[in-house]
Amino acid sequence: MAHNPMPPHTGGKLKPSSAFKERFRTTGTGKIKYQRAGHVHKRFNKSNRQRRELGQPKIMHSTYAKILKKLGFVSRFY
Known part of the structure; x- marks a missing residue:
């Protein structure tokens, strides 16, 4: 029987990342x-339509x- 050097996971919650909370919002x-x-980056190479769009x-797939x-x-407040 092999000895497992890693202790078993005792649980805990996965905390939401602050970066994700700022980047994504939920709709109603x-x-x-x-x-x-x-x-924003290199705007002069893009057409007016591309910058407008x-x-x-955008809604995520x-x-x-x-x-x-x-x-x-995902942040629940917007």
Whole structure:
């Protein structure tokens, strides 16, 4: 019988990351809203339409939203 050097996990809660709380918000229907990257950096290389669309918040795909909700990384206040 092999000896396991790691002690068993005794439990505890996973604390939500402050960075995630600032980057993601939940809507009233439970969807996750986030701000798209690339709106500020190198603006002169982007078209007006691209800058306008990057400035609008976007709803996260449901597959990724499910993972984020399971981890508890979403702020419930916005």
